[in-house]
Amino acid sequence: MDGDYAIAEGALAAGCRFFGGYPITPSTETAERFSERIPEVGGVFIQMEDELAAMASLIGAVWGGKKAMSVTSGPGFSLMMENLGLAAMMETPLVLANVQRGGPSTGLPTLTGQQDMMQARWGSHGDYEIIALSPDSPQECFDLTIEAFNLSETYRVPTLIMTDECVGHMHEKVVIPPAEEIELVERKWYNGPKEKYMPYAPDSDGIPFMVKAGDGYRFHTTGLTHDERGYPVINAEQQDICVRHMVEKINNNAEKIIRMDEEGTDDPDVVVLSYGITARIAVKAVQGARKKGIKVKNIRLITIWPFPEKRIKELAHKAKAFVVPEINYGQIVLEVERCVSGMAKVIGVPHCGGGVHNPDHILNVIKEAAK
Amino acid sequence: MTEIRFSGFGGQGIIRCGLITGKALSLFDKKHATMTQSFGPEARGSACSSQLVVSDERVLYPYITKPGILIAMSQEAYDKYESDLQKDGILIIDEDLVEPKPPRDNIKLYSVQSTRLAEELGNRIIGNLVMLGFFTAVTAVVSPEAMKKALPGLVPERFLDLNIKGFDKGYEVGLQTIGKKTTKTKRKQEITK
Amino acid sequence: MTTAEKTEEIRNPIEEFMRMDRIPHIWCSGCGIGTVVTSFVEAVKKSNIDLDKLAIVSGIGCTGRVAGYIKLDSFHTTHGRAIPFATGLKLANPELKVVVFSGDGDISGIGGNHLIHAARRNIDMVVVCVNNFNYAMTGGQVAATTPQGANVSTAPYGNFEYSFNLPYLTEAAGATYIARWTSLHMRRVTKSILEAFQKKGFSFIEVIAPCVTLYARRNRLGQGLDLLKYYYDKSDIQHDADTRDLDIGFQEKIVVGKFVDKEKQTFLERMNEHLSDKLGDKYQYYGKETK
Incomplete structure (x- = not known):
């Protein structure tokens, strides 16, 4: 099975329906797989007129x-940014996969890239804040899609x-x-008195x-800066509360979310x-470097956002250099550089897309960095 | 580790060859296999290839670098990929569709009339299965049982029998080509030598 | 009795349907949106719809604020995307009756593509499009609906572009119910919304409404009352009129009426029927039928 199919599965x-x-x-291929499988499990597949609509339909x-969920690539990801913001603002749990290709613009439709990593964040x-995960195999496409749903429901946040x-x-x-061995997080449903419901009142864990x-709550939600009732409040004080809440619910739980x-x-x-x-x-390059006697720690980020700032800071005290191929x-x-904050060398190994690195190229940079 | 490239033109079932072999290896022969593919923007007719990396351990680098086995089912694919083949590699061609250059280095060349045999069996669309059968026999990187087990789900159900027929035909011709009409175990010993 | 006591006694008849904690609203005096909201609420009252199953979705703009004032499950979304948001909402929870309430700029300008595709698919929803001929929230810019010759802030020498004839557009795209009124025709608007509630399929109701502060002032058309007078004098009820003939010229005749009212399977009905047909017992029938 390929990675695209594994995402659909x-x-x-x-429980995506x-x-x-x-x-x-x-x-x-993810959309194709979904359209083929969904009729048997009871749900809806709809091919919308564009990615603006696709993302809006998810929130609805x-x-x-x-x-x-939805799935896209570069140009579509750009269009989806509009309503990704609405999903963040409305604290709407949903999952979006970006099967990245080379860019900018139409770029390399059939060839690989990792060029939207910052776009995912900003x-x-x-x-x-959003959560973003990065699978390295079809198996992980399957596993991390489930994890993405779980995280998005736990934190009421769009997850990429x-x-x-x-x-x-x-x-x-x-x-x-x-199925019974798969752990699923269900939505954090409210079941208090109807008239007391407030869509943005944080619970003790910070998540509303x-x-x-259709369940009689007659609630309101908006993309405008809002109070706990979901009513627009257009001033700097409410903006501070609203933005802080969205950012801190992820940052304060970063250690729980981050996997590497x-x-x-x-x-x-x-x-x-x-x-x-x-x-x-990179594993191949690391193996090569160890043969040369270089002491290497290999880190694979599974969670990209939030970024494992704390761990990198710890390592920055010990290591001479960080090598970051992407x-x-x-x-x-750049994010590694920010965390390392001058305590060690940080060397990127850029590749503009269209293929993967030659392991020897990474190895050479490791050798250089170890000097 | 073995690197295999199936190549031809779009529409011949080249990607399918990679999928079937990869599935056979990873699900039924207990190997690790990673398949990638490359194709032009056209849906049909252009050069097309699927690559398979086979290993006893987890495959890290997903693309092939220096294939040990090249299957070429079109002249364009042969011209494009022949030079990548390892010095002591195995080259398999459809002899009606590919005119090979004199063999270089220690490359072993096997040829089969996969498309013609498929036509004789009633449908040229199973040319890829004849080729797979032939490939299975001459290379022995994968077992014929695993290959046949891998077919359901990867070929249309109503053509399953025909596909198996095509595979068996290719396998039989393959065994004849390497001069073996022997049992499977013996054949494997031969190859390991 | 003092004046203060007197005001306390007079309660707005649509109060129970409004989020009174958000009143006063932001609309200008003389604006037509409020009247359309009143017509809508009257339709809701008469319809016997379970209010818990009625949801309202708006985009952005003056009319986009409607969702915020009505006490239903209500969504104030992004500019132009009310219809695809509503599509997701309806398909996820088919027992909802979903109403999109937004302006001409939102629905036919930035959201024009979504309008035609929702109509094409015949998604079961009611779209109320308040057309005030300009982008009002941002200060009166030219819209897809601005009549030729009208002066707006980004067409300071008058608008030379052709404008949309929305009933014609939506009919061509496949809508099964189409009506146009002005905000003067309050009872007619109510009746149309009521009819649309009772139908399955994509219903489109255009309501021409005055923008006093921007469009009217810039074009020296007078106060709200003057515009209502214009509607009174120049609107012409022609039910079943050929939608090709419904262009609106600057201060010219406005043909109003119910133009389309037909039956066609909705998206979900098509989906269920088609997939049951193709997949037989393997198909999991989706959702409950709504009325």
């Missing part, structure tokens, strides 16, 4: 009570799966466990309860940090 296993999409290479579907206007063409179109064995339309694979010595000369398909390539001109490396 993961979504169905997570609404898919609003628009075809775009190299993500289309979630407030209608469903778990919902793509819609204004301040907000930032994969790429290589993983999306790569066929490997995918193990799908029996949800309801769905760490391997190798705790006293490294060089830390190699990568994600997605590049992390598989299939873009240098995006996550």
Whole structure:
């Protein structure tokens, strides 16, 4: 099964019953798979007229009570940014996968890239936080899609799966466990008195309860800056409360959300940090470096956003250098640089897209960094 | 680790070859297999290839670098990919569709009339299955049982029998080509030598 | 009795349907949107619809604020995207009756693509489009509906573009119920909304309404009352009129009426019927039928 199919299967296993999409290479296979499978499990697939509509339809579907997702790539991701902002503002749990291709603009429709990593974080206007995960195989496309749904429901936040063409179109064995072995987080439904419901009143854990339309709550929600009732309040004080809430509910839980694979010595000369398909390539380079006697720690980010700032700061005290290969001109490396804050060298290994790194190229940079 | 490239033109079922072999290896032969594909923007007719990396351990680098086995089902694919083949690699061609250059290095060349045999069996669309059968016999990287088990779900149900027929034909011709009409175990020993 | 006591006794007849904690609203005096809201509420009252199952979705703009004032499940979304949001809402929860209440700029300008596609699919929803001939919230710019010759802030020498004839557009796209009125025709608007509630399918109701502060002032058309006088003098009820003939010229005749009222399977009905047909027992029938 390829990564694209695995995303669709993961979504169905997570209980996703609404898919609003628009075809775009190299993500289309997910939509195709969903449209084929959904009639058998009771749900709706709709191919919308564009990605603006696709994203809007997801938010509507979630407030209608469903778990919902979409999938896209570069140009479509740009269009979806509009309503990704609305989803963040309305604190709407949903999942969006970006099977990245080379950009900008139409770029390389059939070839890989990791060039939307910063767009995932900053793509819609204004301040907000999202969660973004990066799978490195079809198996992880399945697993992390389920995780993405769980995180999005836990934190009432749109969650992104930032994969790429290589993983999306790569066929490997995918193990799908029996349904009863899959842990699912259900929506944080409100069940207090109807007249007391407020869609944006944080619970003790900071996350507000949800309801769905049609259950008699007669609630209001808006993309405007709002109070706990969801009523617009247009002033600096409410803006502060509203934005802080959206940002802090993720940042305060960052340690719970963040997942990464760490391997190798705790006293490294060089830390190699990568994600997605590049992390598989990096392993080869790391193996090569160890043969040369270089002490390397290898880190694969599974969660990209929120960023594992704390761990990188710790390692910055120990390592001489960080090497960050990624299939873009240098995006996550900037975030590493920010966290390392001058305590160690940070060296990017850029690749403009269209293919993956040559492991030897990464190896050479590691050797250089170890000097 | 073995790297395999299936190539031809769009519409011949080249991607399918990679999918079937990959599924056979990873689900039924207990190997790790990663398949990637490349194709032009056209749906049909252009050069098309699927690549398979086979290993006993998890495959890290997903693309092939220096394939040990090349299957070429069109002249364009042969011209494009022949030079990548390892010095002691195996080259398999459809002899009616590919005119090979004199073989270089220690490359072993096997040829089969996969498309013609498929036509004789009633439908040229199973040319890829004849090729897969032939490939399975001459390379022994995958077991014929696993290959046949991998077919359901990857070929249309109503053509399953025909596909199996095509595979069996190719397999039989393959065994004849390497001079083996022997049992499976013996054949494997031969290959390992 | 003092004046103060007297005002306390007079309660707005549509109060129970409004979020009174959000009143006063933002609309200018003389604006027509409020009257359309009143017509809508009257229709809701007469319809016997379960209010818990009625949801309202707006986009952005002056009319986009409607969702915020009506006490139903209500969504104030992004500019132009009320219809696709409503599409998701309706398909996710088919027992809802979904109303989109928004302006001409939102629905036919930035959201024009969504309008025609929702009509094409025959999504079961009621779209009330208040057409005030300009982008009012942002200060009176030219819209897809601005009549030729009208002066607006981004067409300071008068508008030379052709404008949309919305009933014609939506009919061509496949809407099964189409009416146009002005905000003067309050009872007619109520009746149309009521009819649309009782139908399945995509209903489109255009209501021409005065924008006193911007459109009227800039074009020296007078106060709200003068515009209502214009509607009174120049609107012409022609039920079943050919929608090709419904262009609106600057201060010229406005043909109003119910133009389309036909039956066609909705998106969900098509989906259920088609997939049951193709997949037989494997198909999981989706949603409950709504009335």
